[in-house]
Amino acid sequence: MSREDVLVTTDWAEKNLGTDGIVFVEVDEDTTAYDGGHLPGAVKISWTTELQDPVRRDIVDKEQFEQLLSAKGIGNDDLVVLYGGNNNWFAAYAYWEFTLYGHANIKLLDGGRKKWELDGRTLTTDVAEPAATTYTAQDADLSIRAFRDEVVAAIDAKNLVDVRSPDEFSGKILAPAHLPQEQSQRPGHIPSAINIPWSKAANEDGTFRSDEELAKLYGDAGFDDGRATIAYCRIGERSSHTWVVLHELLGYSDVKNYDGSWTEYGSLIGVPIELGAGR
Amino acid sequence: MCGAPDQAVALPPGTDLTKEIVLTGRVVAAGQPVAGAFVRLLDGTGEFTAEVVTSASGDFRFFAAPGTWTLRALSRSGNGEASVTVDGPGLHRIEVAVAVAVAAT
Secondary structure (H helix, E strand, C coil): CCHHHHEECHHHHHHHCCCCCEEEEECCCCCCHHHHCECCCCEECCCCCCCECCCCCCECCHHHHHHHHHHCCCCCCCEEEEECHHHHHHHHHHHHHHHHCCCCCEEEECCHHHHHHHCCCCCECCCCCCCCCCCCCCCCCHHHECCHHHHHHCCCCCEEEECCCHHHHHCCCCCCCCCCCCCCCCCCECCCCEECCHHHHECCCCCECCHHHHHHHHHHCCCCCCCCEEEECCCCCHHHHHHHHHHHHCCCCCEEECCCHHHHHCCCCCCCCECCCCC | CCCCCCHHHCCCCCCCCCCCEEEEEEEEECCEECCCCEEEEECCCCCEEEEEECCCCCEEEEEECCEEEEEEEEECCEEEEEEEEECCCEEEEEEEECECCCCCC
16 A cells, blocks of 8 residues: 555545545544544544443444435545544544554545644635435445454564554653543553554644654664554554554555553453563 | 633643643744644654644643643744643643744755
8 A cells, every 4th residue: 555545645635625426524633623624525523422322431343334324425435534633642543443443445534623723724614514315334344443352462472553642651640631631540551562652643734744754763763563563542543543553644554543542451350560660 | 921721722621730730831923823733742762652733823832740841843834842840730831932943945
């Protein structure tokens, strides 16, 4: 898979707004960002209420996903272009979830909302009201999703890539620094994990670094390209960003996102935890 | 500048300033607040830690730990940065001035 199969530029996006068969979808960490202005014609998906089950602690199931995409006017053959704020964290999370349910015709806007805004491109507050479709999803592809037991089994056996900041990895803090530090679970990281913060894969403007820079970044940090890989963070969104890098841009075939991530792992009874800077 | 607390930076309910370190401030260009600027919090080694967008009044806020931090702002009005060293809980205010780099002509 090449970069052009995964990413579109802001230039490309601007030229393709309103094109039949292309649906722009905004997924923001700040779920109110869309309301203040978004790409003309883009629809909004809320990661908190639409990509996750409202009751169980899980992503939506296949039927819920079908209902969601149908309601958003997305057809099975449409090209979906995802973008969002905060360096595409939650757009990448949506990208991973769309891929999980078999929507292959999907791309990320490189740089996301930040690059679009820094470019000074048009935003609108007109809310898109697309006609509903009848979307059919595939069964969840569990080859890209890791669960807790296989994460424990992966200790010293697979690449465990912890993409949180160094202070979260070492156990100094429990959440990213723009969020209140209210979590009560244990700090630290999964033993044998390597710490490659997601941010090292992105430029300051939110675009992904070049393939050469990315390959060097992971190689220098001890990533073993002969092993299968599980990426995790705190709630699975930053590790989706890294999943896009490893699985989609660098083309490693066996890469899973552990969306339970540290909020689950750091609350489990009896699992091993390591503190400090790691190895 | 002294005055009444800015309501735009009202802290989330339950924030305990005797326990939490809060870095807050404003991005300005030529003395005017810059809304919609991207503010990146970098740790003492220059490592990215978090990023937020400034409010309509140009304000930003982070929850941090003791140490030296750099606040780097990107905006349509240019980029800039400021640093701060904090050693304990409380509210720490920082202003970040941005300016357009002088372009080669």
